[in-house]
Amino acid sequence: MINSQELDVLRQALDILEDGAAGLPGFTPELDTDAVGQVLADVARRMQDNFPYFHPLYAGQMLKPPHPVARIAYALSLWVNPNNHALDGGRASSAMEKECIADIGRIFGWDAPLGHLAGGGTMANLEALWVAGRERPGKQVIASEMAHYTHGRISEVLGVPFAAVRVDAQGRMDVDAVEQHLATGDVGTVVVTMGTTGLGVADPLVDILALRERYDFRIHADAAYGGYFALASETGAATRAALAAMREADSIVIDPHKHGLQPYGCGCVLFRDPGVGRFYRHDSPYTYFSSGDMHLGEITLECSRPGASAVALWATHRLLPPVAGGEFAAGLDASLRAARRLWRELGDSDGYLPLGEPELDIVVYAAN
Numbered sequence: 001m002i003n004s005q006e007l008d009v010l011r012q013a014l015d016i017l018e019d020g021a022a023g024l025p026g027f028t029p030e031l032d033t034d035a036v037g038q039v040l041a042d043v044a045r046r047m048q049d050n051f052p053y054f055h056p057l058y059a060g061q062m063l064k065p066p067h068p069v070a071r072i073a074y075a076l077s078l079w080v081n082p083n084n085h086a087l088d089g090g091r092a093s094s095a096m097e098k099e100c101i102a103d104i105g106r107i108f109g110w111d112a113p114l115g116h117l118a119g120g121g122t123m124a125n126l127e128a129l130w131v132a133g134r135e136r137p138g139k140q141v142i143a144s145e146m147a148h149y150t151h152g153r154i155s156e157v158l159g160v161p162f163a164a165v166r167v168d169a170q171g172r173m174d175v176d177a178v179e180q181h182l183a184t185g186d187v188g189t190v191v192v193t194m195g196t197t198g199l200g201v202a203d204p205l206v207d208i209l210a211l212r213e214r215y216d217f218r219i220h221a222d223a224a225y226g227g228y229f230a231l232a233s234e235t236g237a238a239t240r241a242a243l244a245a246m247r248e249a250d251s252i253v254i255d256p257h258k259h260g261l262q263p264y265g266c267g268c269v270l271f272r273d274p275g276v277g278r279f280y281r282h283d284s285p286y287t288y289f290s291s292g293d294m295h296l297g298e299i300t301l302e303c304s305r306p307g308a309s310a311v312a313l314w315a316t317h318r319l320l321p322p323v324a325g326g327e328f329a330a331g332l333d334a335s336l337r338a339a340r341r342l343w344r345e346l347g348d349s350d351g352y353l354p355l356g357e358p359e360l361d362i363v364v365y366a367a368n
């Protein structure tokens, strides 16, 4: 579970970090190693009560250990504990977050999106639907019956009317049903799920985009789980086309803490039109002092946020750039192959009944 070399690498990086404070008078925080050690021993014993997510044999929920580089970079940054609300609290880590946003934008073919990291997919979707509500005041948000449960609740929080759209036999949003909703004239935003949390299938975004020729509506792509598969090369043709079509969406949510190898607390929202930044406009008389450059808090609903998330993601992008054809993308293809193989072997067994062939890396089956 623990490769102690990780701790050596962290120690070396901490020494370099410390060099940055060499000009200050010496200061070493006190530590009661006995008391802290005892508490940590209790913590470690308590934490034994978990499933072994880190082990290759664990294949349950979408829970994975972060990549070591992410874990180490996250830990390293905690000695600074930057706050990415404002440049005053997290200058270096804010710059790293902006670079990460540019990297993630490029996955979807967006050159200059407005966006930021968030606590997770739910907070990121909340921002996307908040902007959608500001762009289309009084209009409905619709999402499929298989969309993540939080969309209905987020709409409730925002005071935006919400309706669920029926799905076809594969669990994809039914395009005729979408059109029936659009024909009422009440719909402002269609949420497409690019990889449903339950079945791992992508809504038919190409067909939904075609409806824009006749109806005027925003599209928000919830790709919290499935978004990174846009970099994979072994997806089926329809899935690939749907994922590629995300470049035509108005906003995208993707969770680096799902397939992006990050520790929890890392979602991301992107807007294709940077002009939506106007909805966020506010002043913070406490924090926006040190720079005329954009403070991430100026385009975020949350105030304080962990700079550590950005540092960890930046380090991961350095080691494993999120580009097609790279090592990171090869890992996604390996996930696709593993899911298909599990599905085949379940189908060959007497004990299990698999559902349809997995489109991404979620395999659904029943005990026979």
Ligand SMILES: *Cc1c(COP(=O)(O)O)cnc(C)c1O
Binding pocket: 119, 120, 121, 122, 123, 125, 148, 150, 193, 195, 196, 197, 222, 223, 224, 225, 226, 255, 267
């Ligand atoms: C996981 C997930 C969410 C919620 O994201 P959190 O990071 O758990 O808040 C939203 N939508 C989809 C499609 C998801 O898979």
